[in-house]
Amino acid sequence: xxxxxxxxxxxxxxxxxxxxxxxxxxxxxxxxxxxxxxxxxxxxxxxxxxxxxxxxxxxxxxxxxxxxxxxxxxxxxxxxxxxxxxxxxxxxxxxxxxxxxxxxxxxxxxxxxxxxxxxxxxxxxxxxxxxxxxxxxxxxxxxxxxxxxxxxxxxxxxxxxxxxxxxxxxxxxxxxxxxxxxxxxxxxxxxxxxxxxxxxxxxxxxxxxxxxxxxxx
Numbered sequence: 001x002x003x004x005x006x007x008x009x010x011x012x013x014x015x016x017x018x019x020x021x022x023x024x025x026x027x028x029x030x031x032x033x034x035x036x037x038x039x040x041x042x043x044x045x046x047x048x049x050x051x052x053x054x055x056x057x058x059x060x061x062x063x064x065x066x067x068x069x070x071x072x073x074x075x076x077x078x079x080x081x082x083x084x085x086x087x088x089x090x091x092x093x094x095x096x097x098x099x100x101x102x103x104x105x106x107x108x109x110x111x112x113x114x115x116x117x118x119x120x121x122x123x124x125x126x127x128x129x130x131x132x133x134x135x136x137x138x139x140x141x142x143x144x145x146x147x148x149x150x151x152x153x154x155x156x157x158x159x160x161x162x163x164x165x166x167x168x169x170x171x172x173x174x175x176x177x178x179x180x181x182x183x184x185x186x187x188x189x190x191x192x193x194x195x196x197x198x199x200x201x202x203x204x205x206x207x208x209x210x211x212x213x214x215x216x217x
Contacts, residue, residue, distance in 0.1 A: 010208070017207025023087050024065040030080035034117050038083060044091045044124045045210060048115070049131030050141060051097030054161040057197040058131065059084075059094055062206050069094050079111060081118055090214065091124075099141040119145075120152045127189075127213050128156035129206070134163045134194070137174045138181050150187045157189040157209060158182055164196040 004012065031037055049055050056069035068084060082094040095118070096111040119128065128149060132138055138146075138158075149156045158178060163171050175194060182188040193209075195202045 013208040013211050014204040016211045017204060017209075020086065020089065020207060020210055021063050021065075025063050025068060025084040025086040025092060027068070028083040028085045028091065030082050031114075031118075032080050033114065034121070037081075037118070037122070038091070040091070040124065042088070042090050042124060043126040043214065044093055044122065045213070046093040046095055046119070046125060046128045047131065048095045048119075048128055048145065048156075049097060049161075050099040050133065050139070053097065053131045053133045054197055055094060055097065055131055058129075058159070058161060058195065058203075058206070059092065061197040061200065061203045063092070081114065090126075090210070093118075093125075098145065099139070116148060119149060119154055125154060127209065128154055129209075130156045130158050131161050132158055132178065134160040134166055134171060134174050137177055143181075146185045146188065150185050153187060155187055155189055157191065157193070159193045159195055159206065161195055161197070163194050163201060164199045 028038065029036070047055050047059055059069040060066055063084070063086075069082065079096055081096070084092040084094070086092060095115050098112060098115060119125070130142070130145065130149075132142060146156070160171075160174060160178060166174070171194065175192065178192055182190070182192060193202055193205055195206065197203070
């Protein structure tokens with residue numbers, strides 16, 4: 001049996017992650033209430049984060065599919081749970097941004113309830129990627145979501161976004177701070193990723209996480 005070095009294992013995972021998205025995922029449906037959720041046993045990976053955190057841009061970069069998730073400078077653009085079918089292997093779920101939205105308060109409350117109901121009760125949900133804007137770090141509204149995921153025993157992994165917008169020193173500071181805060185949450189996956197969709201920084205590492213979850217490693 002060949003024993004790979006850590007570096008070789010990392011490269012192998014990256015290659016397998018790239019293969020996962022060699023064929024572009026397709027839009028399946030938008031879900032506005034839990035009774036519209038797809039009836040399927042396929043594993044699901046959800047992307048969550050504050051409004052305008054760069055969720056759509058990261059999904060497009062990870063899937064290598066321009067325009068798959070609609071990016072917008074307007075917070076609150078995603079108003080449903082958007083499901084994407086990754087070639088019958090798994091689903092990617094783009095959740096509405098929380099914390100702020102340019103929409104009526106009742107609509108924002110409805111999105112919030114929908115997000116909570118989905119995150120608490122979806123057995124197929126294998127990993128939530130919780131996006132945090134590296135320029136701002138973890139905010140109180142993020143902590144509320146983290147506590148809810150802890151209580152529901154849903155595994156989530158923090159991804160810092162937009163690191164190309166800050167200095168190396170600032171990046172190191174927010175990463176250290178995020179690691180310390182994540183330690184206080186039982187469902188938080190210990191490895192935190194630092195990314196930039198615009199500069200394609202560590203996007204392969206995000207793809208690798210899909211492989212690790214699907215293989216149970």
